[in-house]
Amino acid sequence: DAGVIQSPRHEVTEMGQEVTLRCKPISGHDYLFWYRQTMMRGLELLIYFNNNVPIDDSGMPEDRFSAKMPNASFSTLKIQPSEPRDSAVYFCASSRVWRGSSYEQYFGPGTRLTVT
């Protein structure tokens, strides 16, 4: 089975530009998570979805960030306008919850975003 797929793997953009990160979760998984990883703050949960519905977006840093999940196999994280402090690695993860599951999350390879 294919794992979580993220694109692009690397993104370099200038301050003020719009950035869109994409994620395809593992087929059959009903939870999708967006994380941000920086040296200073470690791994932070930004938002998560259950059955395509956003459940908790309290980790989204500000209104410049938005996330959507139009269907079970695709999600986007958008930053508009981007700022240098948004430079980080952004991970998408998915999981499937069923009776007896352990709630482990499976991560994509990440997108390294650099905003100059």
Added chain:
Amino acid sequence: AQTVTQSQPEMSVQEAETVTLSCTYDTSESDYYLFWYKQPPSRQMILVIRQEAYKQQNATENRFSVNFQKAAKSFSLKISDSQLGDAAMYFCAYNRYNNDMRFGAGTRLTVKP
């Protein structure tokens, strides 16, 4: 709020030796799940091992095993017969019901040939 603490920012081990990475967590819950993730230089987060809090038996996955001490809220990872490919950042994580997985700050493991 649940917190996860990894007190060892860096560890090193000789190839073929054994190393233990420490993790403590804070929770008032009795049912939860604990994980160790490995992040090699490729930055891919890889699940190494999982432990359900209701299970007394320590989880084992090949050369990886945990020492789960529920009363002490401790969850250490033991890597036996260390290999060069084990060099990575290791993150301890706590999850309750899939709504907010909490990660520690990580331990960077170096394996010396």
